[in-house]
Amino acid sequence: MQTGLPAYKTLASRLRASVARGRCAPGERVASEHELSRRHGLARVTVRKATELLVAEGLLERRPGKGLYVRDAKAAGVVKILVGNLAWEPSVRIVRGAQQAARERGYELQVCDAHGDAGADMESVARLAGNGAKGALIVALHTPAFYAAVARLKAENFPFVLVDTHYREEIGIPSVAADNYQGGFLAGTRIAKLGHARAAFVGDAGASTVADRLDGFRDGLAEHGVALPRAMVRDIVAPDPFADWGELVRAACGELLRGKDRPTAVFCSCDAVARFCCRFCAEKHLNVPGDISVVGFDDDPMAEWLTPGLATVRQPFAEMGATAMRLLAAQLAGADAPRGHHALPVEWVGRGSLAKPGRTAK
Numbered sequence: 001m002q003t004g005l006p007a008y009k010t011l012a013s014r015l016r017a018s019v020a021r022g023r024c025a026p027g028e029r030v031a032s033e034h035e036l037s038r039r040h041g042l043a044r045v046t047v048r049k050a051t052e053l054l055v056a057e058g059l060l061e062r063r064p065g066k067g068l069y070v071r072d073a074k075a076a077g078v079v080k081i082l083v084g085n086l087a088w089e090p091s092v093r094i095v096r097g098a099q100q101a102a103r104e105r106g107y108e109l110q111v112c113d114a115h116g117d118a119g120a121d122m123e124s125v126a127r128l129a130g131n132g133a134k135g136a137l138i139v140a141l142h143t144p145a146f147y148a149a150v151a152r153l154k155a156e157n158f159p160f161v162l163v164d165t166h167y168r169e170e171i172g173i174p175s176v177a178a179d180n181y182q183g184g185f186l187a188g189t190r191i192a193k194l195g196h197a198r199a200a201f202v203g204d205a206g207a208s209t210v211a212d213r214l215d216g217f218r219d220g221l222a223e224h225g226v227a228l229p230r231a232m233v234r235d236i237v238a239p240d241p242f243a244d245w246g247e248l249v250r251a252a253c254g255e256l257l258r259g260k261d262r263p264t265a266v267f268c269s270c271d272a273v274a275r276f277c278c279r280f281c282a283e284k285h286l287n288v289p290g291d292i293s294v295v296g297f298d299d300d301p302m303a304e305w306l307t308p309g310l311a312t313v314r315q316p317f318a319e320m321g322a323t324a325m326r327l328l329a330a331q332l333a334g335a336d337a338p339r340g341h342h343a344l345p346v347e348w349v350g351r352g353s354l355a356k357p358g359r360t361a362k
Contacts, residue, residue, distance in 0.1 A: 007042055008049035015054060024070045030060060032067040055333045062334040071106060071333070078108045079328060081137040081321075082124050085116040085242055089300050090317045091139060094163055097321030098137055105329045107134075116242040118143070125149040129158040135332050137324045140165035140175075141241050142207030159331045161324040166208040172339045174331075176324045179343040180212035183313035186348045187213075187267045187295050188220020188228075190311070194356045196265040196293065200232040202252045202277060203269020210269045213297060217267050232256070232263055236273070249276035257286065264292060264357040271296035271303050274310055278353070289355040299349050308352025316344045 005013070015030065024030050031039070036047045051068055054060040061071045081098050083091045095111055102109040110133070114121035121141060126149055128136050140146065140162050153160060154173055162175040191199050199221055203210050218228045234252035238245055253276075256263060268274035274296030281288050288294050288308065296303060299314035323342055 008046045008053070011036070011040060011042060011047065011050040012053045015050065016059060019059060019070055026070050028070050029066070030068040030070060035067075055330065060333070064334070077134040077332075078110055078132065079135045079137070079325075079332075080110045080112055080128065080131070080133045081139070082112045082114070082121065082128075083139045084114050084118070084121045084141055086111075086113045087116065090298060090315065093317035094139060094321035094324075097318030097323075098325040099321075100318075101322040101325035101329070105325070107325075107329065109325070118145075118241055122146065122149050125153060128153060128160065129156040135159035135161075135328045137161050137163055137321070137328060139163045142204070142209070143241060159328060161328045161331075163320055163324045164209060166212055166341055166343075174324075174327045174339050174342070176320050176327065176342045176344070177209055178315040178320065178346050180209045180346075181216035182343075183297060183315070183346040184213035184216025184218075184267070185220040185223075186216075186313055186346070187297070188217040188226075189223060190220075190348065190350070190354065191265045191267065191293065191295065192221050192224035192226045194265075194293075194354065196263075196357055197226060198232070198261070198263040199226060199228060199265045199267065200234070200256050200263035201228065201267050201269075202234045202249065202256070203236060203273055204238060205233070205235040205269070206237060207269075213267075213269060236269075245273065246276050249273050250280050253277050253280040257281075257284065257292065262292070265295065265354070266292060267295045267297075269297060271298040271300045271310060271312055274312070274353075275302065275306065278306060278310070288353050290358060293354045293357075295354055299347075303349070304351065306353070311351045311354035312349050314347040314349050316346070319344055 018024055033044060033047045033051060037044050055062055060068050063069055081095055086092060099109050112124050122145060138160055162173060164177050165175050166177055201214055201217060205211050205214050221228050234256060236248045236252060266277055268277055274294050277294050278288055286292055296310050296312040299312045303310040303312050
């Protein structure tokens with residue numbers, strides 16, 4: 001196989017083409033790995049890598065003791081995606097990414113929206129194993145009750161993937177999120193490089209994703225000689241993850257921004273917190289970024305419409321949904337799917353809310 005590609009990718013391409021040309025119809029047996037090894041003169045390990053790739057794509061399925069078969073798209077079945085609140089725009093992007101990946105693999109994706117009711121979301125998780133779905137994608141809530149429900153679901157051997165959380169890898173549950181640590185590091189680096197010697201953080205550090213952002217932020221600042229004292233960290237503890245955090249953010253900002261030693265830059269755990277922070281600054285006649293720079297995280301649609309536009313870190317929400325669906329499809333197809341955490345790259349988005357200390361936005 002002299003194609004310039006690795007041998008396993010060349011074999012995968014040939015098998016893919018064979019299915020596309022109709023030589024192997026849906027539901028038809030392709031071969032065993034032993035037969036493919038003999039037929040193509042390849043080592044079994046090479047054949048296994050090629051077939052695992054096609055199983056993960058949803059093109060083939062492995063039937064124990066029988067061999068490899070072309071997956072019948074109509075028979076793939078129903079999977080669900082549980083979302084706490086579709087009013088949160090990033091959830092819509094996650095769902096759309098998952099829907100596209102599900103269609104490509106022949107799955108019907110049903111969306112379950114809890115409409116901002118954490119109790120209803122918990123009930124949906126508890127009912128998953130008996131609701132007829134083959135598997136599920138679950139957009140995480142960052143609460144002890146949620147993770148307890150997830151642990152019970154795992155004990156029932158129901159296939160699922162967690163989205164937007166950095167779950168404990170030793171538990172063996174696959175999870176997908178943005179590289180939150182790297183995002184925080186980018187924010188810390190940008191703030192420090194502009195000359196801010198006093199920086200602060202506001203957000204819900206109890207969430208695994210936000211804790212990673214805070215760790216990265218602290219390290220990004222330290223890389224350029226700027227410390228983040230504990231007094232400059234305001235951890236918002238919200239009793240209800242779907243509640244209006246406005247007053248909590250106002251209180252945190254009020255504590256941080258009083259006095260002459262206030263920070264010159266604030267990194268917020270998400271764009272929603274950053275908007276509340278900017279609103280508080282406007283009420284107190286503090287100019288952004290002249291008196292204080294504000295940085296968010298997410299890059300939701302409102303970020304660029306603020307005045308000035310919000311500097312932030314863009315999360316790949318659609319790719320998070322698609323990656324989670326690919327991992328779930330691999331589980332359902334019997335592939336040796338990775339069970340750990342999958343961190344996807346983020347992107348810095350510079351806008352007018354971040355500038356050198358004392359410089360107003362243009």
